Amino acid sequence: MKKNVIVAQSGGPTVxxxxxxxxxxxxxxxxxxxxxxxxxINGILGIINNRLLNLSxxxxxxxxxxxxxxxSPAMYLGxxxxxxxxxEDDDAVYTYIFHQFExxxxxxxxxxxxxxxxxxxxxxxxxxxxIGSDIRIIGIPKTIDNDLCITDHTPGYGSAxxxxxxxxxxxxxxxxxxSVKSVTIVEIMGRDAGWLTAAAALARNSxxxxxxxxxxxxxxxxxxxxxxxxxxxxxxxxNVIIAVSEGIRDKDGNYxxxxxxxxxxxxxxxxxxxxxxxxxxxxxxxxxxxxxxELNVLQRCAAxxxxxxxxxxxxxxxxxxxxxxxxxxxxxMLIINRVSNSPYNITIDTADIKNIANNAKTIPKEWINKQGxxxxxxxxxxxSPLITGEVTISYANGLPQYLPIDHLNPVN
Amino acid sequence: MKKNVIVAQSGGPTVxxxxxxxxxxxxxxxxxxxxxxxxxINGILGIINNRLLNLSxxxxxxxxxxxxxxxSPAMYLGxxxxxxxxxEDDDAVYTYIFHQFExxxxxxxxxxxxxxxxxxxxxxxxxxxxIGSDIRIIGIPKTIDNDLCITDHTPGYGSAxxxxxxxxxxxxxxxxxxSVKSVTIVEIMGRDAGWLTAAAALARNSxxxxxxxxxxxxxxxxxxxxxxxxxxxxxxxxNVIIAVSEGIRDKDGNYxxxxxxxxxxxxxxxxxxxxxxxxxxxxxxxxxxxxxxELNVLQRCAAxxxxxxxxxxxxxxxxxxxxxxxxxxxxxMLIINRVSNSPYNITIDTADIKNIANNAKTIPKEWINKQGxxxxxxxxxxxSPLITGEVTISYANGLPQYLPIDHLNPVN
Numbered sequence: 001m002k003k004n005v006i007v008a009q010s011g012g013p014t015v016x017x018x019x020x021x022x023x024x025x026x027x028x029x030x031x032x033x034x035x036x037x038x039x040x041i042n043g044i045l046g047i048i049n050n051r052l053l054n055l056s057x058x059x060x061x062x063x064x065x066x067x068x069x070x071x072s073p074a075m076y077l078g079x080x081x082x083x084x085x086x087x088e089d090d091d092a093v094y095t096y097i098f099h100q101f102e103x104x105x106x107x108x109x110x111x112x113x114x115x116x117x118x119x120x121x122x123x124x125x126x127x128x129x130x131i132g133s134d135i136r137i138i139g140i141p142k143t144i145d146n147d148l149c150i151t152d153h154t155p156g157y158g159s160a161x162x163x164x165x166x167x168x169x170x171x172x173x174x175x176x177x178x179s180v181k182s183v184t185i186v187e188i189m190g191r192d193a194g195w196l197t198a199a200a201a202l203a204r205n206s207x208x209x210x211x212x213x214x215x216x217x218x219x220x221x222x223x224x225x226x227x228x229x230x231x232x233x234x235x236x237x238x239n240v241i242i243a244v245s246e247g248i249r250d251k252d253g254n255y256x257x258x259x260x261x262x263x264x265x266x267x268x269x270x271x272x273x274x275x276x277x278x279x280x281x282x283x284x285x286x287x288x289x290x291x292x293x294e295l296n297v298l299q300r301c302a303a304x305x306x307x308x309x310x311x312x313x314x315x316x317x318x319x320x321x322x323x324x325x326x327x328x329x330x331x332x333m334l335i336i337n338r339v340s341n342s343p344y345n346i347t348i349d350t351a352d353i354k355n356i357a358n359n360a361k362t363i364p365k366e367w368i369n370k371q372g373x374x375x376x377x378x379x380x381x382x383x384s385p386l387i388t389g390e391v392t393i394s395y396a397n398g399l400p401q402y403l404p405i406d407h408l409n410p411v412n
Numbered sequence: 413m414k415k416n417v418i419v420a421q422s423g424g425p426t427v428x429x430x431x432x433x434x435x436x437x438x439x440x441x442x443x444x445x446x447x448x449x450x451x452x453i454n455g456i457l458g459i460i461n462n463r464l465l466n467l468s469x470x471x472x473x474x475x476x477x478x479x480x481x482x483x484s485p486a487m488y489l490g491x492x493x494x495x496x497x498x499x500e501d502d503d504a505v506y507t508y509i510f511h512q513f514e515x516x517x518x519x520x521x522x523x524x525x526x527x528x529x530x531x532x533x534x535x536x537x538x539x540x541x542x543i544g545s546d547i548r549i550i551g552i553p554k555t556i557d558n559d560l561c562i563t564d565h566t567p568g569y570g571s572a573x574x575x576x577x578x579x580x581x582x583x584x585x586x587x588x589x590x591s592v593k594s595v596t597i598v599e600i601m602g603r604d605a606g607w608l609t610a611a612a613a614l615a616r617n618s619x620x621x622x623x624x625x626x627x628x629x630x631x632x633x634x635x636x637x638x639x640x641x642x643x644x645x646x647x648x649x650x651n652v653i654i655a656v657s658e659g660i661r662d663k664d665g666n667y668x669x670x671x672x673x674x675x676x677x678x679x680x681x682x683x684x685x686x687x688x689x690x691x692x693x694x695x696x697x698x699x700x701x702x703x704x705x706e707l708n709v710l711q712r713c714a715a716x717x718x719x720x721x722x723x724x725x726x727x728x729x730x731x732x733x734x735x736x737x738x739x740x741x742x743x744x745m746l747i748i749n750r751v752s753n754s755p756y757n758i759t760i761d762t763a764d765i766k767n768i769a770n771n772a773k774t775i776p777k778e779w780i781n782k783q784g785x786x787x788x789x790x791x792x793x794x795x796s797p798l799i800t801g802e803v804t805i806s807y808a809n810g811l812p813q814y815l816p817i818d819h820l821n822p823v824n
Contacts, residue, residue, distance in 0.1 A: 387810030398799030
């Protein structure tokens, strides 16, 4: 008798996380071992709260469902920020989850997520081992932050990087039109790792030199050095564009954001981010027009400009996860190995989840310039292939057509 | 002997202003009356400072140049914010400009811009009349704000509206994934007119009800009523999404933005906008997760998601401007007449510049609901056709390929 599978999504959204879900659904549909694929609504909580969606459609619907799911942003199954307790302290929830698995004849559970979600995969697979369960527990990575260990890069990063690079290029076009001197600061996501901010450098082309300065969380941020950098760039060109990570911090590790007062003059529990802080610093020191732009959530949900490379890899990871489960692999996460950079070529492999969960990968020091205000060519070469290729989006009445998600947001 | 023409761009950028420039170039290339088309760099200042670009390419280059120019964001010729003095007070600059026109054998001058630029067109054509010049002076409208009089709508508005609607839809996907209650505020451009903020309503489709509240500059904003609105929406759904214009003001006309303290607690010359103000109001009154997003300059420069309707109309206006000049029309602005809404059909006409310059068009009261927190169906019907159709963008190395603008930003 064929077994069923459950898949869920967790953590923050990306543009590619539904592509991995589509890959799981596609592979289960084609599987000889597995029957129905259930989606758990709001991550692992859907199993606990019995909110499951049958994703195995009829033959005439499945192809369109998979194609549209593949390019839809955020999470079709919703998300959660739920952290499992240690089962040695409290195994009640584990007992319940594995009871549900048995009841529904589940053969495999796939969790698509970032660091915290891999902690759930680790705990579930440990517990499963302990009770002698043969249910496969497999992690599928995703995060725009690109901060998961062992894998060459993470699904979702390439699309976010493409959005950041394209936005910086378009902001450059917008900025260069005025002949008056100006500074434009673009704040990019990434609290602890600068991968996504570094992607701003991909906007440089034959005519665009922006961003002219890049500040990452990996390099201690010095306010005085920053003002010197900006003055130097302003001496060379009219319009200076700066990419800054939301997570920049001083040499003592203090963030330049959130509720930290930026100065006596503008202080008083500002609810502003790093970009606004830098805007204030410049306003206090240099007589120049200055503006800050926060790319905000659009960098993780603008599916209409997704990277085809990213979407296809994410889809393949979903498919491969099912194949791994069929082979009996459990307690592992799918990873991407880069075989060569030019031409860009990858293979998909697995890695033991215990080496991945609760660790984070930052940019190596040698990929950042000595002054700490730009990236080195090696990082450019690493990022460049990940944003290539464009997805085809259907539009209706001028709007992108994504998969409806009304099952996530019930209205009373 | 054939005459030459000069074209220039002025004011804030849009995604469609280069399409009008492409239309002018295309029509001059095909013209029997006109020879070379010169682009004036940084608006009218290019004529004064003798910074002119020959836009008449060789035959084998012109088609690719026009096609790429048509879909490139911002302003290929750069912009200015220069206001001509009254020639009755000081005609020195007028004498110089018309001297340059004569020297270069100019037969027509086209100015693509918004309200302030039409003031320049008005003054130049008055002065031209007074000195008996037969040089045609013609205005071509553009502004994302859609606030020019007489024309049904303005080139650039449809693309910005499409960006706003698509972004709200993608933000909805991003927001709906969590089951915890939240409020998301999206601040949209438009200081005095709410046309662009209203376009957020175009994001509503079969499954998306966001934005759930819309606040426009045309309706006086009441802080207490706002909190009531939000509480009501939170009682109906988990995730409330609000579209707010940067220009909302109270019944006395005071803006909720810029340096106006938002409250005693958060005050002290906040450099924040309307979205941040509303975020503070909610944080003070309701115990709910709240975030504000400022769409910022991307709503006027994200050419990769331009409206085809907008781009084609903008191109046609550029072509028609040249044809009008050939017919001897001067002191007029090109306008769009809507012949029918379903099917959407327009004609291009002209209107005397003196009825357009220095006036602004806001949303009619009857197109806003009585509570002042949403739009009426008539406004939806008006906006809907303007965002339809998608442009085809070429990508190289994962980035949109726009026309290089290195002539605007010299590096020392």
